[in-house]
Amino acid sequence: MANNALARIETALRERKLDRTLTTALAPLDRSDASAFIPSGVEAIDAVLRGGLPRGQVSEIAGSPSSGRTTLLLQLLGAATQGEIAALVDTCDRFDVASAAAAAIDLDRLLWIRGETGPPERVVDRAIKALTLVLQAGGFALVAIDLADVHPRVLRSLPFTTWLRLQRIVEGSDTVCLLVTPEPLARSAGGLTVMCTGQTRWESHRVTGLATEIRVVSPRRRVDGNARMTAVANDY
Amino acid sequence: MFGALYAAEGTDQTVLESVAREFSPRIEVCGPREITLDLSGLARLFGDARTIAHELRRTAADRGLQVRVAIAGTRTAARLFAHYRAGLTVVEPGAEADALSELPLSLLGELINPQSQIPNPEPFTTHHQPPTITLRQWGLRTLGEFAALPADEIAARLGAAGVEWQRVARGEDRRPLVATVAEEQFEQTLELEWPIEGLEPLSFVLGRLMEPLCAHLERRARGAAVLYVRLHLVTRAVHERSLQLPAPMHDARTLRTLALLDLESHPPEAAVDRITVAVDPTPGRVMQFSLLTRPLPSPDHLSTLAARLAALMGEGRCGSAEPVDSWRPGAFAMKPFAPRDAGVRHSDKPRRHDDAEFEHVECLRDSAPPRPVVALRRFRAPVPARVREEDGRPVRVWIERSGVGGGRVANAAGPWRTSGAWWDPQSWDRDEWDVALHDGVSYRLFRERRAEAHSAKADRWFVEGVVD
Numbered sequence: 001m002a003n004n005a006l007a008r009i010e011t012a013l014r015e016r017k018l019d020r021t022l023t024t025a026l027a028p029l030d031r032s033d034a035s036a037f038i039p040s041g042v043e044a045i046d047a048v049l050r051g052g053l054p055r056g057q058v059s060e061i062a063g064s065p066s067s068g069r070t071t072l073l074l075q076l077l078g079a080a081t082q083g084e085i086a087a088l089v090d091t092c093d094r095f096d097v098a099s100a101a102a103a104a105i106d107l108d109r110l111l112w113i114r115g116e117t118g119p120p121e122r123v124v125d126r127a128i129k130a131l132t133l134v135l136q137a138g139g140f141a142l143v144a145i146d147l148a149d150v151h152p153r154v155l156r157s158l159p160f161t162t163w164l165r166l167q168r169i170v171e172g173s174d175t176v177c178l179l180v181t182p183e184p185l186a187r188s189a190g191g192l193t194v195m196c197t198g199q200t201r202w203e204s205h206r207v208t209g210l211a212t213e214i215r216v217v218s219p220r221r222r223v224d225g226n227a228r229m230t231a232v233a234n235d236y
Numbered sequence: 237m238f239g240a241l242y243a244a245e246g247t248d249q250t251v252l253e254s255v256a257r258e259f260s261p262r263i264e265v266c267g268p269r270e271i272t273l274d275l276s277g278l279a280r281l282f283g284d285a286r287t288i289a290h291e292l293r294r295t296a297a298d299r300g301l302q303v304r305v306a307i308a309g310t311r312t313a314a315r316l317f318a319h320y321r322a323g324l325t326v327v328e329p330g331a332e333a334d335a336l337s338e339l340p341l342s343l344l345g346e347l348i349n350p351q352s353q354i355p356n357p358e359p360f361t362t363h364h365q366p367p368t369i370t371l372r373q374w375g376l377r378t379l380g381e382f383a384a385l386p387a388d389e390i391a392a393r394l395g396a397a398g399v400e401w402q403r404v405a406r407g408e409d410r411r412p413l414v415a416t417v418a419e420e421q422f423e424q425t426l427e428l429e430w431p432i433e434g435l436e437p438l439s440f441v442l443g444r445l446m447e448p449l450c451a452h453l454e455r456r457a458r459g460a461a462v463l464y465v466r467l468h469l470v471t472r473a474v475h476e477r478s479l480q481l482p483a484p485m486h487d488a489r490t491l492r493t494l495a496l497l498d499l500e501s502h503p504p505e506a507a508v509d510r511i512t513v514a515v516d517p518t519p520g521r522v523m524q525f526s527l528l529t530r531p532l533p534s535p536d537h538l539s540t541l542a543a544r545l546a547a548l549m550g551e552g553r554c555g556s557a558e559p560v561d562s563w564r565p566g567a568f569a570m571k572p573f574a575p576r577d578a579g580v581r582h583s584d585k586p587r588r589h590d591d592a593e594f595e596h597v598e599c600l601r602d603s604a605p606p607r608p609v610v611a612l613r614r615f616r617a618p619v620p621a622r623v624r625e626e627d628g629r630p631v632r633v634w635i636e637r638s639g640v641g642g643g644r645v646a647n648a649a650g651p652w653r654t655s656g657a658w659w660d661p662q663s664w665d666r667d668e669w670d671v672a673l674h675d676g677v678s679y680r681l682f683r684e685r686r687a688e689a690h691s692a693k694a695d696r697w698f699v700e701g702v703v704d
Contacts, residue, residue: 065702066702070613094613097557099609107557113549116553126549200703210703
C-alpha cells in the first residue's frame with residue numbers, strides 16, 4: 001500500500017513536471033577528480049581542503065582584519081587564473097594591484113569590478129547585483145566578492161534568499177563562488193567555511209610576514225581541520 | 237580594348253567612379269580624377285569604339301562632369317592620350333606606338349601623381365621619375381624619338397627603369413588592369429512613421445535593423461569592429477553613439493544588447509524619427525580551441541557582460557588591472573577585460589639583448605610563487621589619521637573614519653622614505669611606517685612631507701592600507 005501511494009505521488013509530480021526538481025538528486029562530488037576543485041597553491045591548505053574549494057558551490061573565507069584572509073584570497077585567484085579566468089567583485093575598492101602581481105595573479109585573466117563609495121546598503125546591493133551578473137554569464141573558474149570591510153550588521157540585514165539565489169546559479173556549474181566576509185555568513189551545502197586568524201610577524205622592528213591559522217568547517221564535518229599559512233612580506 | 241577617363245580639377249571622385257561602373261565592372265582608379273576601364277565586350281552593346289567614347293562623355297556630362305575620354309588597345313596608351321588631348325580620342329588597337337610618336341615627352345611625368353593618395357598604378361615607377369631631363373639633353377622631344385632608340389643602349393645609360401619608360405612611350409602595358417573593388421557599405425536605415433521615445437520601442441527597431449546588417453556581414457565573412465548608432469531626433473539634432481567592440485562579431489542579438497546598454501547610459505534627448513545603424517567591417521576571427529584547457533567565454537559573451545557591468549557600476553569601474561611603470565605607491569591602470577586564449581602563459585621576464593625575438597614560455601605550474609606573499613588592502617583615497625609620536629616613532633594612532641579602528645602601537649617598522657615625480661604637480665614625498673596595534677590589526681601608515689599650496693597637508697598622517 002505504501003508503494004502504491006509512493007507511485008501515485010511520483011506520477012502526480014511527473015504530470016506537473018516537478019519530478020526532476022524534487023526527486024532527482026545532483027551527482028555527488030567526485031573527490032578523486034582534481035578538476036572538481038580549485039586549489040589554493042598552498043600544500044598545507046589544500047591538504048586540509050582535500051583538493052581545494054569545490055566547484056559549483058558557494059564557499060566563504062571569514063576573519064578579522066590582518067588575519068590573512070586577503071592573502072588567501074589572492075592565492076586562490078592566482079591559482080584560478082592559471083589557465084582559466086576569475087572575477088573579483090571589490091565592494092569597497094580595496095584591491096591592491098602590487099599585491100596581486102606579487103601573488104602571481106594573471107591580471108589579464110582577472111575581471112576586477114570596483115565598487116564605489118556611498119551608503120553601505122547601496123554599495124553592497126550593487127556588489128551583489130554585479131556578482132549575480134558575473135555568475136549568470138558563466139565561464140569563470142572563481143568569482144569572489146570581497147565583503148571584508150562591510151560592517152557585519154549590514155551583511156546580516158541581507159535576506160537569506162540572496163545566498164540561496166547565488167547557490168542556485170552556481171549549482172552544477174564549474175564556478176566557485178567565494179565570499180570574503182568579516183564573520184561566517186553563508187555557504188552552500190557542499191561549500192566550505194574557512195576561518196582565518198592571523199598575526200603579523202616581526203623581526204628587529206621589521207615586518208617579515210604574516211602567520212595565519214586556518215580552520216576549515218564544512219557540513220557534517222566532511223572536510224574539517226586546521227592548517228597554517230605563512231606569508232612573506234612583499235617589498236612594495 | 238581599354239578606356240581612360242580624365243576629369244577636370246575638383247571633380248568628385250565617387251561620381252566619376254559611378255560613371256565608370258555604369259559601363260564596366262572592371263575599373264581601376266589611377267588618380268584622384270583618372271580612371272581606366274576594361275571595355276571588353278562593350279562593342280556588342282554600343283557598337284564601335286567611337287560610339288562607346290561618346291556614350292562615356294555623354295553620361296559624365298549628365299552627371300555634371302567634364303571628362304576627357306580616350307580609347308586604345310592598351311591602358312597606357314589610353315591614359316597618355318587622355319592626359320594629352322581634350323575631347324574624344326580613339327586609337328585603333330595595334331597602332332598605339334605610331335599614334336603616340338608625336339606626343340611630348342612631358343606626358344611621361346603625368347602618369348605619376350605624387351599628390352595622389354592612391355598607390356601608383358605603375359609599380360616600377362614608384363621610385364623612378366621619368367628621365368625627362370636627360371632625354372631633353374640628348375635632344376629628344378617626343379615619345380616616338382625616345383621609343384626609336386635601341387633598348388640595350390637605353391639600358392646601359394639609364395638602367396632597367398629607362399627601358400621600362402621606353403616601353404611606356406610605346407604605349408605598352410607593364411601589368412594587367414587591377415580592378416578597384418567598390419567599397420561596400422554596411423549600413424541600415426529606417427525612417428519611422430511616427431517618432432518613438434523610450435528604449436523598449438527602440439529595442440524592436442534596432443533588432444529589425446541588426447538582422448539584415450548581420451546577415452550581410454556573415455555573407456562577406458566579416459565581423460563588426462565598430463558599431464555606430466545614429467538617432468535622428470525630432471529636434472533635427474543627431475544623437476550618435478559609437479562602440480568599439482573587443483572582437484569582430486556579427487551576432488544580431490549581441491550587437492542589439494550592446495547598443496541598448498550604451499543608450500541606457502546615454503539616452504537621446506528627444507524622440508527619434510529616423511535610425512541608422514552602421515558598422516566598420518573587419519575580417520572575421522579564426523578561433524582554435526585547445527583540447528587540454530577549458531575554453532574561455534566567447535568575446536560576444538564577455539563584451540555583453542562588460543557592458544552590463546559598466547551600466548551597473550559606472551564607466552571605467554570594470555576591467556583588468558594593469559601595473560604601470562611608476563614607483564608611485566598604488567599606481568595602476570585599467571584596461572578592458574580581454575583574456576588571452578588558454579594555453580601557455582608568456583612570462584614578464586625581460587628579453588635577452590642578443591635575441592630580441594626570443595620569449596620565455598613557461599609551464600603553467602612553474603609560474604606560481606613558492607610562498608604566499610602578504611597582501612595589502614589599500615584605501616584608494618588614504619584615510620587621514622592622527623598619530624602621537626615618541627622619539628620619532630608612532631606610539632598611538634587615531635583613525636578618522638568609522639569602521640576603521642585605532643589604538644596603541646605594539647610594534648612599528650620604519651620610516652621608509654619614498655618620493656617621486658618631483659616635476660609633476662602630483663608628486664609624492666612621504667615617510668612610510670608599518671604599525672601593528674594592540675588589537676592585532678596591522679596598518680601601513682605614511683606621513684606626508686610635502687606641503688601643498690593652500691593646504692595644511694605637510695606632516696599629516698594617513699592610513700594607506702591594512703595588512704591582511
